[in-house]
Amino acid sequence: MRRTIAEDPDWSLVTVPNLSVFCLHSIVRNFEEHPSYEDLPPNQKDFVEERLSPSLPLHVTANTIHDGVYWERCCKRRWELCVVSLYGHSWKRMFFERHLENVIELFIPDVTGQCIVLELVPLCKNYVKRLNISQLLPPIRELQGEEEESCSALGSDDERDGPSMDHFDFSILLHLLTNLEELHLSYAVQQCGMNFQWNMVEMTNRDCESLGKALKSCKTLKLLKLQQSHVDDKKCRMLVKYLLDHPSLRELDFSYNLIGDEGARALGKLLTQSKLETLNMSSNQIRGPGAKAIAHALSGNPALLSLNLRLNLLGDEGGEAIAKALMSNNTLQHLHLPANRMTRPTAVALSEALLQNKSLKTLNLCCNQLGVDGGKALEEAMSSNSTLTSCDIYQTEVDEQSFSFINRVVRTNQEEERRADELKTDELIN
Known part of the structure; x- marks a missing residue:
């Protein structure tokens, strides 16, 4: 075998x-x-x-x-931190959004070719819904040694004309991103260290013009957030000009800029001609006249749901104007007015508005000087209000009795709202 x-x-x-x-x-x-x-x-x-x-x-x-x-x-x-839930649970969307963001954030005008961005568009346009640009680099302007002296002596055309653009030009890109819904921008330079200069945190007039044209061409955009970019009244008016007839914009955030009363007037016009649902203007330089313009638009606006004017300079002139607008407005649900140098007259005006207004759910007045009398006025108004489910009056100098009473009413309103939501859910199920 x-x-x-x-x-x-x-x-x-x-x-x-x-x-x-x-x-x-x-x-x-x-x-x-x-x-x-x-x-x-x-x-x-x-x-x-x-x-x-x-x-x-x-x-x-x-x-x-x-x-x-x-x-x-x-x-x-490529990245250590990957939270896919922030990208609609799509890994492909995460990759292309973050990849395009990195390309734009490292783009140097007159050094980086626009083709690097444009060649990427056909590959990523179907997957990019949001761009969060945390930095935009300026052009390289420094000249060295003899070259600098020669340009200074001759007054060369290059020095007079300057770079072809000040930061990345969004007008070449946004109209091609046919699914873009959110754009978050900051004209700043990250991690500049000891080389910091104030012009590293600045949106120029040319930037503003090109961005405005780009926004107008991006018909799918729903949210625009432009923060910490030294946007002043002139730039705000320029951007608003391009946003007046935007078909899809619903949320606008110009917080942490330099916008004053003239810019606020432009935004008031935008509110009357758009379908904005959220406006965030916190930490700007809006005073009474600017607040009056926004209030005038608010009194006849059928769309705005949230208004944030935290850390401005409204004073009682602006506070009373907004309170008066609430008496005829039936859509606004969230109003934020902290740290605006408001005192008793504003509290009294708001208390009168709360007796009539039935849409407001959130009111934030913290870090104002409402005083004891202002607290009493709000206490009296809240005794007849059944819709306000959040009322922040911390550090407003109201007395303990008014503070406690208002909080009790708010908790009662919260419970009533919860019960009403449960009844609606039961009705839908049955």
């Missing part, structure tokens, strides 16, 4: 891969030259995506590989 003994005692037929596995490995190895795997069943697609290199060129993978494990690997390889 004869026997054949293999040279490898551990060898067995089980360890030989199936032919299909060899084929899948071949697809992985040759994917850059032949990027096709559409006809594979789902489990085999996963096998390929788990083994493809995250370094493959984007023009190969962008419109070939669907959302899933491959893009998760690409994200985690």
